[in-house]
Amino acid sequence: MDVIDEGVGRLFTDPDADNARAHFKTKSRALTNKLMSLKDAVAKYVHDGEYLAIGGFGANRTPIAACHEIVRQKKKNMAFAGHTSTHDFQVLCAGKVFNKLDIAYIVGLEARGLSSNARKYMQSGEVEVSEWTNYCLSARLKAAAMGISFVPIRNVMGTDTFKFSGAKIIECPFTGQKYAAMPALWPDVSVIHVHEADMYGNCRIRDITVSDLDLAKASKHLIITCERLIPNEEIRREPTLTLIPFFCVDAVCEVPYGAYPGVMAYEYFSDEEHIREWLTVEKDPEAFKEFLDKNIYNVESHFDYIRLHGGMEKMLALRDKELMTTGNGNNG
Amino acid sequence: MDVIDEGVGRLFTDPDADNARAHFKTKSRALTNKLMSLKDAVAKYVHDGEYLAIGGFGANRTPIAACHEIVRQKKKNMAFAGHTSTHDFQVLCAGKVFNKLDIAYIVGLEARGLSSNARKYMQSGEVEVSEWTNYCLSARLKAAAMGISFVPIRNVMGTDTFKFSGAKIIECPFTGQKYAAMPALWPDVSVIHVHEADMYGNCRIRDITVSDLDLAKASKHLIITCERLIPNEEIRREPTLTLIPFFCVDAVCEVPYGAYPGVMAYEYFSDEEHIREWLTVEKDPEAFKEFLDKNIYNVESHFDYIRLHGGMEKMLALRDKELMTTGNGNNG
Amino acid sequence: MADYNTMELMIVTGARELKSGASVAVGTGAPCAAAMLAQKTHASDLLIIFEAGGIDPQLPEMPISVGDSRTIWKACQATSMTDTMELFCRGMVDYTFLGGAQIDMYGNLNSTRIGPDHQKPKVRFPGSGGANDFGSFCWNMMVMTPQDSKRFAEKCDYITTPGYLEGGDSRDKSGLAKGSGPYRVITNMAVMDFEPKSKRMRIKSINPGYSEKDVRDNCGFELLAHKQIAETHHPTKKELTVLREEVDPYRYVIGR
């Protein structure tokens, strides 16, 4: 294969399809009960030094409870997919969980502004980076989902985004057109938050799916957090609604409001007040340390965290906001 | 690009991504009423000599009414994607609609046996063929959906299926592994049968989707036949259920029982008796000619065809069979 | 010795190869019967996959098509063919059963044509369908077929689906997925596997009522053989009861 050009970014995972197949050969296809606490799931499947990916889109259907738990368990030296990563990135930076990073979108929280602590960490030189784009990382996960070591796409060519990536430029054997070959990305472990799952891991998502369907296929280990458990009979009543099948999944954790303070479509809107608190307190390192102790290190569970920020009354208000209704929540 | 080996099969479509983009640039993104009769849709979008693809899986959620209309309008010299093609293939062969063929699965009707007329046509030397597999054609449509001229996959290598295909063997620029590069397939026109659509072409499918989601994206023109029209408000009530968005679609035709005599999941089972009639009558060319006159050439619409085979009473019985219920249908 | 026919023996033999906790991609007919039988006997946690998109259905009866609505009856998922093919590609499919008009000593299969002229074949068969895909990616590809010396051919007129290609390491060198390939050939007369180095077909056990000579006489190439050729195990009473009463009560596949 003639390689016309290649980026200088390092690959943090092995793109070899046969090596990935060797792993997936060992993955159970049995319909077994995978229910466990989030604490146990993170302890069992998230390991220092391995490659982590997080589903959803920054602060939308993102497993923030799991991000807190990963920080709480002081996981370190991981590689991370900074793919449409906003509040999740901010949380993981607070714990300095990773020091190797595939970047598509980091540091910012879109219209909300930038995380000063995340930016500080990224400017410290402590993090080794490779640059990509949102579609590059989606395509790398797609390649992994397809069981192939690369997929050709047509972006990044001619830019520094290519130069600092781990992509390579090749030619189409049919047309001679240039393509940027994206290496497959098989994360060691991922966490995806969904609306409903059964105890085996069959999942329903009532929302945009971002890259999560490919991520679920690509991940060597997958932790699902869900708003609600549903019986397997309900899954089988309407199999067209299953978006992630059970055999992709290693752990199922029931974590209602697991995306808080982010948004969960049709369930609750984001708590913009509290996200603003994150962005503000970060600017003062001492205050931020106290904030993290209070909100992450010294709490037992996501419910405790929610209690600190308004508890069920707040959840009802966020539900009203999401549905644009006026219920108890707005009065609570 | 080093090409290690290549098949002898001809490509019946242009794999160039920029040429495809030039077409899609001209496709309307407006939310306009696309309702028309199936007759008008076929007359307007199915043209002699162009490349045709049919959705569904042979006799499952396959737009058989549209296949009849294509035969009735005596479309000729087309190229066709013989992808999981069974009863649809049998119908199109009856009309000798195509003379260029990408083959994955043809001639057979799975457990039901083989179509003697389709086999005769395929042994006549009148049809130019390229060989592929089910996944090859799915992957070729996937490449087209992704706007790329090829996608690398790992099947066919070492076999005659490769040798008689239009694929090429290349090496992965990351691992050196060999891959079979599949050229993108952009059909000129496709027909997909769905459960529900609105007048703009937003579609719901309560079934396996086979390759239809990529087919919808890959097709330069797309005719939708649907069991039921639903209002756009219902589409917008639950946007997660929309599997084909309106801007992929050129024509929407309401054709209840449009997959008959095939199966439509949750709606009606296949009419095995009538499919058996097809397989039997084909063996006698004279009788088959009469059969085609009676069932295709001399009928006005799919409703007329259904009336010939038991009408609404039969439809109720097939609904009972599909749902494994005992209603009027079983007594009718 | 229980009273059973050859098809019943083949289905039972195929079923016994399927492990609980593993996955199998099946077609219509005997392969589906074998998977259903395994699931209802020793392998309750066998994952059944239909290539068109049906995942883990609770089959109410034998499907007529691998894409018909029975394949999603109370299924865990109704997805796309692309999705199920990706399962193969990622190494998530352990077993499958294929057939063909011809098979050679390396387990290569022909389901495309007889005759030399590709554009005008003497006999045209359906082609690959998913067979080449299954044979390319499945860890353990099995063949269930009646045996005669024309079907078990010295050389296939056309290789639709890869077995071990030309034997030895030729399959690995071709670019196909490492460690995958033919595993068992189950016929009316015998059960064959493949010698690990040469990748040639070899007799593993012979079905009750047949001799080694029968097996060799009905094969167009030289078969290797295990040092100890066993007799294929009879179906148990339970296997036959489940097969006849629960899997195929109308005897579509096992015959009357």
Place this chain on the structure above:
Amino acid sequence: MADYNTMELMIVTGARELKSGASVAVGTGAPCAAAMLAQKTHASDLLIIFEAGGIDPQLPEMPISVGDSRTIWKACQATSMTDTMELFCRGMVDYTFLGGAQIDMYGNLNSTRIGPDHQKPKVRFPGSGGANDFGSFCWNMMVMTPQDSKRFAEKCDYITTPGYLEGGDSRDKSGLAKGSGPYRVITNMAVMDFEPKSKRMRIKSINPGYSEKDVRDNCGFELLAHKQIAETHHPTKKELTVLREEVDPYRYVIGR
């Protein structure tokens, strides 16, 4: 002359470029406001796409994120990011708006870093996100940005998103999609397009209250200019009313 601020003018100017029957991929803030305004005025059939998966929503208010639940409010489809990116790749997206810390004369954009050391940048920005994808595939990429001579740079510290690269035919030769590229640059001072051959940025119209000298003084590279430089059209009363009352009633984007 109506009373309006610069942000309002930029949004109105951006909105006017969007044709009915076309598609636009938008981010949060001003781009979203421009698309909403266009849809509510001259371009009722404008298709709005959010990269995370929201297709043709009936936006009840400005989204905070391109993936939040407002982006699928009464939408025609809630799909995946992969799906929307494929729309870009297939040539189904006509317009988009981007921004950046730096832009050069060929419309190349930097949203990654300031400073020479990539592993330890002086200032780290979010990176491409979808910007490189939008800039690579969209037929007409527009930039909406305040203008000053640091932001409009002779050379970007880092090219995140392709404009016309080094100008001339360098973009076509790079392998990027033919016929795509930068289309308009809308600033507080002026509207620029790109000279067809050299692909250099050129002044098309100047906003009311600014002179050509202002525009040139606040640009770090030499701008070409149309023979006739027009004055950017004022917003109409209707445009301002719709923008203020329907698109951004809380004045999140247009300010107070």
